[in-house]
Amino acid sequence: MQKVFRLFSLILILIQAPRIAAQETYTISGEVSERNTTESVIGATILAEGTRQGTATNEYGFYSLTLPKGKYTIIISALGFKSVSREIDLQGNLRLDIQLEENTELLDEVVVSEDTERxxxxxxxxxxxxxxxxxIKNIPVVLGEADVLRSLVLLPGVSNGGEGASGFNVRGGAADQNLILLDEAIIFNSSHLFGFFSVFNPDAIKDIKLYKGGIPARYGGRVSSVLDIYQKEGNKNDFKVNGGIGLVASRLLVEGPITKERSSFLLGGRSSYAHLFLPLFDINNSASFYDLNTKISFKLNPNNNIYFSGYFGRDRFSIEDRFINYYGNAVFNFRWNHLFSEKLFSNLSLIYSDYDYGLELDFVGFEWDSGIQNMNLKYDLKYYLNNNIQINFGLNNIYYGFNPGKIIPNREDSGIVEDQLTKKYANELAVYGDIEQRITDELSIQYGLRWSHFTRLGQDEIAVYENDLPVLYDPETGIYKEAVPTDIITGERSNSLATFMNFEPRFSLTYHWDDQNAIKASYMRISQYLHLLSNTSSPTPLDVWTPSGPFIKPQLSDQIAAGYFREFNNAGLSLETEVFYKKIRNRIDYIDGADLIAKENIETVILNGEARAYGVEFLLRKNTGNFKGWLAYTLSRSEQRTPGRGSVDFNGTTVEEPGINNGQWYSTPWDKTHDISLYGSYQFNRKWKMNANFIYQTGQPTNYPIGQFEFQGLSVPYYGLRNEVRLPDYHRLDLSVSLTPDKNGERRWQGEWVFSIYNAYNRKNAASINFRRNTDSGNNEAVRTAIFGIVPSVTYNFNF
Amino acid sequence: MRRFFILYIFLLLFTSCEDVVDIDLNDPEPRLVVDALLRVDSESPSNRVSVKLLLSSNFFEDNTAVNDASVSLLNVDTGQNILLPAEGNNGVYSAVADTDVLTSGTLELQITYNGILYTAINEFAPSTPIVKLEQGTSSLFDDEDIEIIIGYEDPADQTNYYLLDYDQGEYFTSEDTFYPGQYFEFSYFHGKAIPGDTLEVYLLGANQEFINYMNQVLELSGEQGLTPFQTPVSAARGNIVGPNDTSMNFALGYFAVLESYSQTLIVE
Structure with missing residues (x-):
């Protein structure tokens, strides 16, 4: 506590220190939006020419800039837009709303002022x-469906388990350690069709930011990254339609004004064609998904904006109605932007989100239903104290209800007895304060503190174990075993089972000695109270989220990162290099043979371990001109270990528990030593554009059997230490060409063809190598599974 | 909105997804393998029990039989000891035992091989008779699969685990968590049987530890189907205990005494 107090004193001193000598100042504030679409522009820069005073718009397009009274030329610019300049005479607080026009002069260099880059x-x-x-829409992907997650993995420090693996891994973190926010709401499952597509409709998305480190204090709850996605608000002037027809799915987005300039709606849908996808699995049955994005925005007055938004996504997979599987997210969201003054911006969000997973197995005679509901209240404020200091503060409370599973007989003659696995409840509260401060022209810092508090609420049935040990070590056979509860007690919701509290300091700084060079450094601590239980290398929808509690501790991560950043103004190039080291405490691991499905007391198969990751990242990016693209390289290592919990007595002698994998560090399944991504896009002329990616990655860690034994007519491979060998290296080239027909001209209907080839040289990249006995020949063999060979596809996109 | 037209383009060229690859594997230090699932028909006064001993091998080679071990079965509660002599050169050791010796008390399997004593302890795990066994007509993943419908009455007031042996190396595990004390009927889709085959189907009793072991074995052997994900791996340690100091060189396999009910099904 003392430490915290000291930190606060330091903050106070820092705020007080650079007070500028008394001078009459006024504030210019307003919103920056795009002229045609009326969408607010995130991250536009607002500068007073000739001074070093400037600011940038926030997630809702709002900015506030305080200057001494006088005459200024204000320049507003954003990448991809024509810069705008306004002459102002500042004799009082001024509201200045700006509309930017998209820079459509494709063949000209986009003009970005030096100041923006600074x-x-x-x-x-x-x-x-x-x-x-x-x-995202330019990046060639499999089957021509533009995809957020497939694009993210081309960035340094981001990778995934390959084709057919859902989720993504950031800086050696697990897929459940990413906080995925869609319009501020938490999304629990980011994939459709078992990982082939992500749940985000690219037409409805406005802006995507991925924080891999130095995460500001306003975010918390996941230890590795934050993927912050904002959807469009909808066009307040014109009725617009755009869509696309692809091989797997089609999409349509309609937006327009409800009352001109005041309110708008947006309705987007995406749906796959059933039956299309499954020849892949040699099954003649159906798999399909759809998404619905809706949003209504109201501009009540310059100081108040209201947004209602909803996302609803579903996957359905069935085999002759004998096996049915469905899952999806539903999110409802109310947000209210309110300006208390030209310097104090606030956003209140009320979010209800529901993740649902269901299964029907007719041949066994049951239905299975599980899910997570959460109610999320967020109140975020930003105070523009002066041009050197911005203060972010707020609170967040999330109430969770977990339904680990309910089983219901699906027909009269089923022998299944209805049963409900014990529902779990939890509450997560966080309060944060965060200050962005410019100390000198060269040095800026951001420092904050998040206090998080997690309560695992009471539940109907609580298992009690001898010596509080739900996992037992049997020294005789050398294996971990599930303990049998000695008692089951009933609990009240109001009595908490466990509470946790963490202080999470965040700090980052930049020192830029001129307009082109900067060094940055950051430290962060984040806690995570929810865990995804999965013993496959990437999450499947069946995986169960479980809250921390009496036997499962919250994950706690510390990460430091440092980097050198350089802008090459003349060439339109930028270079980002970073090194990072992170350590995660209380990373759960599973005992050998753990069965996680429909498990009432999950703590009986879990041990607490730790994880660490470190690496270096390079990103060389070209953002302007006819040729755009980037080269990303990551060299990293990601490991985990689960040591034993001490010693046990065995026939009078003391035996050390070995832990998992003999307590040794082992590579996580997503550890990739080298990861290179090259993406390029070249605009030949108005008609033709070409895009290409090339990816090279070290093969994922895997296991080869150290031997084989025969048991009851089965050939059983057995394994030694975990993840000691690797799959062959992964590499792939994708190409796409987009054709914008000449006849588009000035007409309203604008069409575009995209022809793409995924995995152009048809490499059979191994997704896994499994060892089995061939039932026809009776011989043992190693079988490589490659998901996609060469996949050509065509998509037609349109808007009017 | 003006004209709206739908273009449906089908250009899907999937290449196959599985192929056999050559992988070099190191030769392991051979371990003793004990295949000792004693299937006991409790309605018969005596049962022939047999144990198979092998040495493990490289994944691509066959296990070799162990014929020079001595094997015995001890009822720890009654002190009765049954010697299981080797049948021949196939690694099988067997003897006829009174059913009473097998169905009550703690049983200990003792194996002496190369001067080292390996032991394992277990108790009789009860099962229940098969009430219904018939062939169904539907399929799930593959049209060639044979649907087998099995039905049995789960005993009330106790937790039961079952190992179902569908013959030809196909197994299924089940526990009565969701059907306690009920008549339960479900389908299994047999991937290897073809019309004309005679299948001997067993409903075997089991305990939780053995079912966990069997699930691991089934998963490791790929019998539960291949997935694009890597199979969770493990050392597949069973309940065979060797000398203290050879914890990393333990024996493989399992010893269990399972009540067995069986019926035959002729595949049509």
Whole structure:
């Protein structure tokens, strides 16, 4: 507590220190939006020419800039837009709403002022990657469906388990350690069709930011990254339709004004064609998904904006109605932007989210239903104290209800007895304060503190174990075993089972000695109270989220990162290099043979371990001109270990528990030593554009059997230490060409063809190598599974 | 909205997804393998029990039989000891035992091989008779699969685990968590049987530890189907205990005494 107190004193001193000599100042504030679409522009820079005073718009397009009274030329610019300048005479607080026009002069260099770049380098925030929806649409992907997650993995420090693996891994973290926010709401499952597509409709998305480190204090709850996605608000002037027809799915997005300039709606849908996808698995049955994105925005007055939004996504997979599997997210969201003054911006969010997973197995005679509900209240404020200090503060409370599973007989003659696995409840509260401060022209810092508090609430049935040990070590056979509860007690919801509290300091700084060079450094601590239980290398929808509690401790991560950033103004190039080291305490691991499905007392198969990751990342990016693209390289290592919990007595002698994998560090399944991604896009002329990616990655860690034994007519391979060998290296080239027909001209209907080839040289990249006995020949063999060979596809996109 | 037209383009060229690859594997230090699932028909006054001993091998080679061990079965409670002599050169050791010796008390399997004593302890695990066994007509993943419907009455007031042996190396494990004390009927889809085959189907009793072991064995052997994900791996340690100091060189396999009910099904 003393430490915290000291930290606060330090903060107070820092705020007081750079007070400028008394001078009459006024504030310019307002919103920056795009002229045609009326969408607010995130991250636009606002500068007073000739001074070093400037700011940037927030997630809702709002900015506030305080200057001494006088005459100024204000320049507003954003990447991809024509810069705007306004002459102002500041004799009082001024509201200045700006509309930017998209820069459509494709063959001209996009004009970005020097000052803009200085400002980017100026910001202490590091380890963040932004992607625009247009970039995502250009990146060639399998089956021609533009995809957020497939695009993210081309960035340094981000990878995934390969084709057919859902989720993504950031800086050696697990897929459940990513906080995925869609319009501020938490998304629990980010994939459709078992990982082939992500749940985000690229047409509805406005802005994507991925924080890999130096995560600001306003975010918390997941230890590895934050993927912050904002959807479009909807066009307040014109009725617009755009869509696309692809091989797997089609999409349509309609937006328009409800009352012109005041309110708008957005309705987006995406649906796959059933039956299309499954020849892949040699099954003649159906798999399908759909998404629905809706949003209504109201501009009540310059100081108040209201947004209602909803996301609803579903996957359905069935085999002749004998096996049915469905899952999806539903999110309802109310947000209210309110300006208390030209210097104090606030956003209140009320979010209800529901993740549902169901299964029907007719041949066994049951239905299975599980899910997570949460109610999330967020109140975030930003105070523009002066041009050197911005203060972010707020609170967040999330109430969770977990339904681990309910089994219901699906027909009269079923022998199944209805049963409900004990529901779990928890509450997570966090309060944060965060200050962005410019100390000198060269040095800026951001420092904050998040206090998080987690309560595992009471539940109907609580298992009690001898010596509080739900997992037992049997020294005789050398294996961990599930303990049998000695008692089951009933609990009240109001009595908490466990509470945890963590202080999470965050700090980052930038020092930029000129307009092109900067060094940045950051430290962060984040806690995570929810865990995804999965013993496959990447999450499947069946995996169960479970809250921390009496036997499962919260994960706690510390990460330091440092980097050198350089802008090459003339060439439109930028270089980002970073090193990072992170350590995660209380990473759960599973005992050998753990069965996680429909498990009432999950703590009986879990041990607490730790994880660490470190590496270096390079990103060379070209953002302007006819040729755009980047080269990303990551060299890293990601490991985990689970040591024994001490010693046990065995026939009078003391035996040390070995832990999992003999207590030794082992590579996580997503550890990739080298990861290179090259993405390029070349605009030949108005008609033709070409895109290409090349990816090279060290093969994922895997296991080869150290031997084989025969048991009851089965050939059983057995294994030694975990993840000691690797799959062959992964590499792939994807190409796409987009054709914008000449006849588009000035007409309203604008069409575009995208022809793409995924895995152009048809490499059979191994997703896994499994060892089995061939039932026809009776011989043992190693079988490589490669998901996609060469996949050509065509998509037609349109808007009017 | 003006004209709206749908273009449906089908250009899907999937290449196959599985192929056999050559992987070099190191030769392991051979371990003793004990295949000792004693299936006991409790309605018969005596049962022939047999144990198979092998040495483990490289994944691509066959296990070799162990014929020079001595094997015995001890009822720890009654002190009765049954010697299981080797049948021949196939690694099988067997003897006829009174059913009473097998169905009550703690049983200990003792194996002496190369001067080292390996032991394992277990108790009789009860099962229940098969009430219904018939062939169904539907399929799930593969049209060639044979649907087998089995039904049995789960005993009330106790937790039961079952190992179902569908013959030809196909197994299924079940526990009565969701059907306690009920008549339960479900389908299994047999991937190897073809019309004309005679299948001997066993409903075997089991305990939780053995079912966990069997699930691992089934998963490791790929019998539960291949997935694009890597199989969770393990050392597949069973309940055979060797000398203290050879914990990393333990024996493989399992010893269990299972009540057995069986019926035959002729595949049509």
């Amino acid at each position: 400002l980017e380098i100026n910001q202490p925030q590091m380890s963040v990657n932004a992607l625009k929806s247009t970039t």
